Each structure stands twice: as C-alpha cells, then as structure tokens.
Amino acid sequence: MLTVRAPATSANLGSGFDVFGVALGTPADVVRVERAPETRITVTGAGSQYIPEDPAQNTVGAVADALDAPAHIKIDKGIRPASGLGSSAASAAAAAVALNALYDRGLSRAELVPVAAEGEALVSGEAHADNVAPSLLGGFTVVTDDGVTQLDASIPVVACLPEMSVSTRDAREVVPDSAALEDVVDTVGNAATLTVGMTRDDPDLVGRGMEDAIVTPERTALIDGYDRVRDAALEAGATGVTVSGAGPGILAACHRPDQGAIAAAMIDAFDALGIESRAYQTRIGEGATLYRD
Ligand SMILES: Nc1ncnc2c1ncn2[C@@H]1O[C@H](COP(=O)(O)OP(=O)(O)OP(=O)(O)O)[C@@H](O)[C@H]1O
Ligand SMILES: N[C@@H](CCO)C(=O)O
Structure with a gap:
C-alpha cells in the first residue's frame, strides 16, 4: 500500500487566470492505493457525502484510467469540494503520484501534470492544470500551453x-x-x-x-x-x-x-x-x- 498527501491549492491569484497557482501548507487530501484487478474508490472526510465513488465520476478514476493503473483507492478528504481550494485537483494529484509509484510508470512530477488534469476535465469540462500543477510540484506555478514553470516560494x-x-x-x-x-x-x-x-x-x-x-x-x-x-x-x-x-x-x-x-x-x-x-x-x-x- 502507498500513501500520498497532496495539498490544497489556490489558482488564478487574481491576475493569473488559468495560469497561476500556489500550493498551500494546509489543508490536504490523503490518498491510499493498492493494486487491484479493477478500480474501486472509497471516500471519507470533508464533504465526502457530495463526492461520487463511481470511478467514472471521480477525478482519481480518470487518473487511474489515464495511467492504466487499476487500484483500490481510499480518499480521505481534508479539502471540502466546491471550495476554490483545489479539492478535486488534490485528490487527482495524490492519485497520480501514488499510482505512478505503485505501477512503476516512471513519470516525473511535471509529466504527471497532464495526467492529473484529466480529473479536472471530468468535473469542470476543461483539463485546466492550474490546481494540479502546484499540488504536484509545490510552490508557485505558471501553467501555459508550452508547459509548467515552478518556483519555490514562501508567502x-x-x-x-x-x-x-x-x-x-x-x-x-x-x-x-x-x-x-x-x-x-x-x-x-x-x-x-x-x-x-x-x-x-x-x-x-x-x-x-x-x-x-x-x-x-x-x-x-x-x-x-x-x-x-x-x-x-x-x-x-x-x-x-x-x-x-x-x-x-x-x-x-x-x-x-x-x-x-x-x-x-x-x-x-x-x-x-x-x-x-x-x-x-x-x-x-x-x-x-x-x-x-
Ligand atoms: N476526488 C474528488 N474530490 C473532490 N471533488 C470531486 C472528486 N471527484 C469528483 N469530484 C466532484 O468535483 C466537484 C468539485 O470540484 P470543483 O472543481 O467544483 O471544486 P474545487 O476542486 O474545490 O474547486 P476549485 O477547482 O475552484 O479550486 C464536485 O462536484 C465533486 O463531487
Ligand atoms: N482557473 C480555474 C481554476 C478552478 O479551480 C478557474 O478559475 O476556473
């Protein structure tokens, strides 16, 4: 079993709509994964009653699909959904890191950004990466069509x-x-x-x-x-x-x-x-x- 803690994030920061994002120290989601023949998801914690466990409707299900990495995935929500604090993205980022390690896929954190963004496409209709990027990479991130730039920051x-x-x-x-x-x-x-x-x-x-x-x-x-x-x-x-x-x-x-x-x-x-x-x-x-x- 592998466990990943992925932090809440704040996207846009006003002037950087769909471009800027920062990782926050707290709150965070915790995701646990173990190999399984098919993906099954359980959700506990903040706002879990509003989060579907069906893999076709949960951001972590989209990530498991994208990595071809079926697993039993337990999500402990520290970040309430529909909050503006990147709740759906934190679960996706955590699952991307956990499943990449569980199945030895060998992708870098930067390469996991578009993978985790598949989860965002599922819930908001667009694969915007300005929450998943800071949740994966930390600090301050700048997402453009050409990729992600990351800077450690402490504000x-x-x-x-x-x-x-x-x-x-x-x-x-x-x-x-x-x-x-x-x-x-x-x-x-x-x-x-x-x-x-x-x-x-x-x-x-x-x-x-x-x-x-x-x-x-x-x-x-x-x-x-x-x-x-x-x-x-x-x-x-x-x-x-x-x-x-x-x-x-x-x-x-x-x-x-x-x-x-x-x-x-x-x-x-x-x-x-x-x-x-x-x-x-x-x-x-x-x-x-x-x-x-
Ligand atoms: N693992 C998950 N965690 C949280 N929400 C999820 C998850 N999977 C699916 N959802 C759905 O995503 C929606 C919440 O996502 P939304 O992007 O609106 O909120 P957010 O991630 O808190 O906000 P923001 O992206 O503005 O920071 C809810 O409808 C929720 O049921
Ligand atoms: N940049 C996205 C982030 C959503 O979390 C938006 O503001 O719609």
Whole structure:
C-alpha cells in the first residue's frame, strides 16, 4: 500500500487566470492505493457525502484510467469540494503520484501534470492544470500551453472558506469572452508584479499583483459578502485579497504577524452576514508527498 498527501491549492491569484497557482501548507487530501484487478474508490472526510465513488465520476478514476493503473483507492478528504481550494485537483494529484509509484510508470512530477488534469476535465469540462500543477510540484506555478514553470516560494496567506458552494463549472460560465485593452494592460502589469514578488518572497508585491479587473469582478458576484470580507482583510493588514480559484474561498496574502488578525476579521465579516466560515492560516508550501507503508 502507498500513501500520498497532496495539498490544497489556490489558482488564478487574481491576475493569473488559468495560469497561476500556489500550493498551500494546509489543508490536504490523503490518498491510499493498492493494486487491484479493477478500480474501486472509497471516500471519507470533508464533504465526502457530495463526492461520487463511481470511478467514472471521480477525478482519481480518470487518473487511474489515464495511467492504466487499476487500484483500490481510499480518499480521505481534508479539502471540502466546491471550495476554490483545489479539492478535486488534490485528490487527482495524490492519485497520480501514488499510482505512478505503485505501477512503476516512471513519470516525473511535471509529466504527471497532464495526467492529473484529466480529473479536472471530468468535473469542470476543461483539463485546466492550474490546481494540479502546484499540488504536484509545490510552490508557485505558471501553467501555459508550452508547459509548467515552478518556483519555490514562501508567502504567508489566509484562505477563508465560507459555508457555501460555488462549482467551478458554474463559475466558468460568468468569465467574460473578451476584455478592454486597458484592462488587459493593467492585468499583465499586475501579473508581472506578482511574479517578481514570488521570486523575492515579498508579500507586498504579491498582494499588489493580485488585482484583476477582468475575471474577478464577475466571480465576486457569486460570493455573498465578498466585498465586506475583502475590506475587513485589507483593514487588518492583508497586502492583497482575491477569489481563490473559482471561489467561494477567499485568499489574502499577508505578513506573518498580521495573519491571526486577518483570519479573525474575515471570519467576523462573514459572521456579521450570518455566514459561517473557517480560515486556514498557512503559507505557500510543498507539493504532494509520497509515503511507502
Ligand atoms: N476526488 C474528488 N474530490 C473532490 N471533488 C470531486 C472528486 N471527484 C469528483 N469530484 C466532484 O468535483 C466537484 C468539485 O470540484 P470543483 O472543481 O467544483 O471544486 P474545487 O476542486 O474545490 O474547486 P476549485 O477547482 O475552484 O479550486 C464536485 O462536484 C465533486 O463531487
Ligand atoms: N482557473 C480555474 C481554476 C478552478 O479551480 C478557474 O478559475 O476556473
């Protein structure tokens, strides 16, 4: 039996829609695999009642198919589905690492990115890799049609998760088809600023670079209370705030001493609207870890 822990991730970071992603220290999914004649899946943990065990509908089933690696796969969910924290991607990334090792397929972590992305195609209709890449590789990742670039980074963040669901499929329907050149120019500038911030582990540059006037405003309309929570986080010291992935999670970049106050401010702001939430005080961290039992 092999066990893999794969971390939650936050995609887009505002200015890098479908391109940027970061691995988070917590939460994470844990996947256990053993060889079997055909794939069988069991799911326990956060939100497991909403996750199909049918291999044809679960992201890990798509990965087992892609690797031609049938197995009994046990998923222990630490990341609630439809969260914006890459729940479906973490399971897929973990399964890709575990099954690659179980069947000695010999693929590198970078080669596993398109394999794990098959799971994303299953649940959201597109094989976008901006969650699976950081979950596999760790740090900050840049996904383009030409491949993945990875950078180790260590920025403190708060990921606040309200008790509501936004499916990636629905959130992709509000993405505009086109954008004004002025907004594109601003967004390119912000993405470049964010990338420089990542190379320097500079939370101020990263936060400033999270601004985006094209996709994020359309998505915030799907998250009750977004503006109040963002303002509360900024007042408490966040250097930047944006929607995490497709939402409803909200990501704040910050300096370490402000983390606790930002987490409390975000929870209080949701609470004032009658919405329960929890906040992960974490940092950009490592990719999936393999354990041999
Ligand atoms: N192993 C799995 N883990 C989580 N969700 C899964 C899994 N397999 C299938 N799903 C389905 O995927 C959907 C959740 O995926 P979705 O992409 O909407 O959420 P997410 O991964 O938390 O968000 P995001 O991609 O925005 O970070 C749910 O419908 C869920 O049932
Ligand atoms: N880039 C994708 C990530 C979804 O997790 C989106 O925002 O739709």
